[in-house]
Every structure is written in structure tokens, then in C-alpha cells.
Amino acid sequence: AMASSGPQNPSQIMPLELVDKCIGSKIHIKMKGDKELVGTLLGFDPYVNMVLEDVVVYEISSQGKKVTRLEQILLNGNNIALMIPGGEGPDN
Amino acid sequence: PGDGPNPGGGGAKPGGKPGGKPGGKGDAQSEKKHKETIIDLSKHMDKPIRVKFAGGRECSGILKGYDPLLNLVLDATTEYLRDPEDSSKLTGETRQIGLTLCRGPAVMLICPADTLEPIANPFVPQD
Numbered sequence: 001a002m003a004s005s006g007p008q009n010p011s012q013i014m015p016l017e018l019v020d021k022c023i024g025s026k027i028h029i030k031m032k033g034d035k036e037l038v039g040t041l042l043g044f045d046p047y048v049n050m051v052l053e054d055v056v057v058y059e060i061s062s063q064g065k066k067v068t069r070l071e072q073i074l075l076n077g078n079n080i081a082l083m084i085p086g087g088e089g090p091d092n
Numbered sequence: 093p094g095d096g097p098n099p100g101g102g103g104a105k106p107g108g109k110p111g112g113k114p115g116g117k118g119d120a121q122s123e124k125k126h127k128e129t130i131i132d133l134s135k136h137m138d139k140p141i142r143v144k145f146a147g148g149r150e151c152s153g154i155l156k157g158y159d160p161l162l163n164l165v166l167d168a169t170t171e172y173l174r175d176p177e178d179s180s181k182l183t184g185e186t187r188q189i190g191l192t193l194c195r196g197p198a199v200m201l202i203c204p205a206d207t208l209e210p211i212a213n214p215f216v217p218q219d
Contacts, residue, residue, distance in 0.1 A: 012137060013156045015163035015193050028189075032147030032198055034179070048163075048195065062176035081145040081198040082171075084189050 018085060019044055027052070028087025031079045034060040038089040039073070048077035058090050065090065131202060133158045140205035141166070145198045148179050152205045153192065162196030 019041070027041045029050070039052035052073050059066040133155065142152040143164065153166030169192040175181040 012158070013165040015157055015159050015165050015196075018157070018165055018191075018193050030149065032145060032149070060176070077195070078197070079147075080195045081147060081149050082151065082195070083193040084169075085191065085193070087189065 016048075019048065019083065022083075022085040025086055026088065028084040028089055029075070029080055030082040030084075032081045033079065036060065036090050037075065038087065039070075042072075044077075048080060050075045050077065050080075056089065060090065129160065129162065133164075133202075136202075136204065142201075142203050142205045142208050143194050143199055144201040145194070146200050147198070148174060150174075150182070151189075151192070151194070156191075159196070162199050164194040164196070164199065164202075166192050166194060 022041050023043060025041060026038060027050075029037045029039075029052075031037075036058045037052065037055055038058075039055035042051040042053055044050045052075055053071065055070040055073055057068040057070065059068075136155045139155060140152055141155050142150070143166070144150050150172040151166065151169050152172075153169035155164060156167045157165035167190075169189045171187045171189050172182050173185040173187060175183050
């Protein structure tokens with residue numbers, strides 16, 4: 001589902017279209033805090049809550065990175081700051 | 093009676109007027125207040141901008157797209173890394189992360205990338 005948008009400049013990239021193109025591919029998500037996730041994007045909603053598969057969660061602190069793996073998750077979009085389509089994670 | 097956080101029952105209007113009646117005057121007012129961004133991002137298209145996020149993250153990149161909710165598409169994005177011990181301090185290290193999407197709800201500041209510079213702390217008394 002595409003969010004409605006205002007006046008469109010044909011030579012610009014609409015943000016939610018970029019997310020839509022990423023469905024089926026890897027995406028690297030940085031939360032507002034020090035948590036990052038990499039997973040395959042299965043889908044999202046107008047609030048950019050996301051369904052991800054084969055997820056690796058990185059919790060980054062002064063003590064280093066804590067890594068967890070999850071098969072399939074619904075990620076609450078409230079705390080997402082940055083998204084990198086095709087991103088591989090904080091180790092690259 | 094009926095005094096509460098959302099009087100008038102119509103849940104759709106953000107910030108409902110206290111004591112406002114559904115329909116009539118209430119609707120005319122909400123039509124005038126159609127939400128508009130206070131920054132015109134078309135002026136910054138294809139130019140480098142700096143973005144700060146709620147939570148302390150900072151990045152910069154070339155603005156390639158945006159929407160009314162302030163979601164941004166940045167190209168050639170540079171992330172500015174912070175000190176793991178003190179997240180308000182930038183280490184000076186950066187990471188190139190390519191084409192990114194910045195979530196509107198998390199965006200706290202947008203400015204042209206070349207107009208940001210560090211200054212001496214104006215709050216420290218100069219003896």
C-alpha cells in the first residue's frame with residue numbers, strides 16, 4: 001500500500017517507493033538507539049512497520065556488538081531512524 | 093459532560109478543539125489548518141544536506157527525494173559515528189552507506205551540509 005504523496009517531481013525518488021523496491025532483498029535498518037538489524041524485507045505498512053525474515057540483530061555498546069538471530073519478525077516502525085536497502089550490516 | 097481528551101467523538105482530527113461540535117464550525121477550522129511542512133525541501137533537491145535524528149544519530153547525503161511526512165531519500169550517505177562511551181560526542185569517523193531512507197518521524201534537524209560548523213562553547217564563562 002503506497003502512502004499518498006503531495007506534488008510529485010518526476011525526477012525524485014519517493015521514499016516509500018524505495019522501500020517497496022526493496023521487498024525480497026536484504027535491508028539494513030538502524031534504530032534511533034544503538035540497535036541495528038539486517039534481514040530480508042517481506043513487507044511493510046503505511047507506518048513502516050516491517051516484516052523481516054532471517055534477521056540478525058546487532059546491539060552496539062561500548063562493550064562491543066551483541067548479535068542475535070531471528071527467523072521472522074514484525075518490527076515496530078516507531079523507532080526506525082535509517083534504512084539502507086541492500087545493506088549488509090555494521091561490519092561492512 | 094463530555095469533557096475529556098477527545099471531545100466530539102470524531103477520532104480523525106488531530107488535536108480536537110475543546111468543546112468543539114462535530115461538523116459545522118469544527119470542520120471549517122480543520123480545513124484551513126491543512127498540514128504543511130515549514131521547510132521547502134524542493135530547494136534542497138540534489139544538494140548535500142545534514143540530518144540529525146532523535147536518539148543522536150547524524151548523517152549527511154544528497155537529497156534525492158522526500159514526502160510530506162519528511163521521509164527522505166539520501167544518496168552517497170555518510171554516517172557520523174559517535175563515541176560508544178559518550179553518545180553525544182562524534183568521533184570524527186564516518187561510514188559511507190550509499191543510498192538510504194531517513195524516517196520522517198525520527199528526523200530532528202535538516203540543514204545544508206556546508207553550513208554546519210563547530211564553535212567554541214558559548215555557555216562556558218570566559219575568564
